[in-house]
Amino acid sequence: MTNPTPGSAIRTIDRAAAPAVNPEKLLNLYPPLSGLSTEQLAALLQAQALMHLPAGTQVFAEHQPCNGFPLLLEGSIKVVKLAASGRELLLYRVTPGGSCIISSSCLLGHSDYNARGIAETPITLVALPAASFTKLMLEHAAFRDFIFHLFAERIGELMQLVEEVAFARLDQRLAKLLLARQQDVLHVTHQQLADELGSVREIVSRLLKGFAAQNLVTLGREQLSIINRPGLQKLAAV
Structure with missing residues (x-):
C-alpha cells in the first residue's frame, strides 16, 4: 500500500498516535477473524494501524511492493489498470468487508503490484502487515477460505x-454501466464514465449525445438523468 508520494503509507503512519481499532466493527465486517482467540486478536490489533485517507488518495501504486493487506471498514477503493496512453480500465472495487485480490496475490507471490488502488471516497481501513497476513493464511482455515472464496469471485x-x-459494443457497456448505478440522476462526468469503460471521453460523450437523441437520457453539467430505463435495458441486452 502506498500514498500519493513515493513510499509506503503503512510506513508513514505513526502507530503510537494511530487511533485504536474497534474490534467489534472489524469482526462484523470480517467474520473469519472471529475464530481468533482474545489473545490472538489483541496481538493482531497491536500490530496494525487504523488509517483514514481522503478521497483521491492512491492507496497502492503499480510496480511498488505490497507492504500490507487492507481490511476496509468504510468507503470504496477502485482498482484500475493504467495504459501507457494514460487510459484507465476499472478492474473492480473493494467495499467494506471485501478483499483486494491484487494485494493478496502480491503477498502470496512475493511480487509487486500490477495495478493501482485509488480511494473513491474518504476511506477507513486497517493495514494488516504482510507477516500477519501470512500467519493468518497458514494457521487459520476460516481466513484462508475467505481469501480463496473472494479470489474465485x-x-x-x-x-x-x-x-x-472483447465482444460487447461500447454503447451496450455504457448502457449497462448507467443502469448499474441504480439511480435516475447520476452525478458523474463523461471522463469518469470513460475511465470505467477503458475508453476516451470524446467517444463516451458522442454515445451519450446519441442516447439523448433517442430520449434515453438527458444531459447536464457533470450529471445525467435516465428518462427511459426500459429503453436502456433493451440496448444493454442487445
Missing part, C-alpha cells in the same frame, strides 16, 4: 469484464 468478475471488452 473476483476471477469470475474479471472474466466477465474480459468478455464484455
Whole structure:
C-alpha cells in the first residue's frame, strides 16, 4: 500500500498516535477473524494501524511492493489498470468487508503490484502487515477460505469484464454501466464514465449525445438523468 508520494503509507503512519481499532466493527465486517482467540486478536490489533485517507488518495501504486493487506471498514477503493496512453480500465472495487485480490496475490507471490488502488471516497481501513497476513493464511482455515472464496469471485468478475471488452459494443457497456448505478440522476462526468469503460471521453460523450437523441437520457453539467430505463435495458441486452 502506498500514498500519493513515493513510499509506503503503512510506513508513514505513526502507530503510537494511530487511533485504536474497534474490534467489534472489524469482526462484523470480517467474520473469519472471529475464530481468533482474545489473545490472538489483541496481538493482531497491536500490530496494525487504523488509517483514514481522503478521497483521491492512491492507496497502492503499480510496480511498488505490497507492504500490507487492507481490511476496509468504510468507503470504496477502485482498482484500475493504467495504459501507457494514460487510459484507465476499472478492474473492480473493494467495499467494506471485501478483499483486494491484487494485494493478496502480491503477498502470496512475493511480487509487486500490477495495478493501482485509488480511494473513491474518504476511506477507513486497517493495514494488516504482510507477516500477519501470512500467519493468518497458514494457521487459520476460516481466513484462508475467505481469501480463496473472494479470489474465485473476483476471477469470475474479471472474466466477465474480459468478455464484455472483447465482444460487447461500447454503447451496450455504457448502457449497462448507467443502469448499474441504480439511480435516475447520476452525478458523474463523461471522463469518469470513460475511465470505467477503458475508453476516451470524446467517444463516451458522442454515445451519450446519441442516447439523448433517442430520449434515453438527458444531459447536464457533470450529471445525467435516465428518462427511459426500459429503453436502456433493451440496448444493454442487445
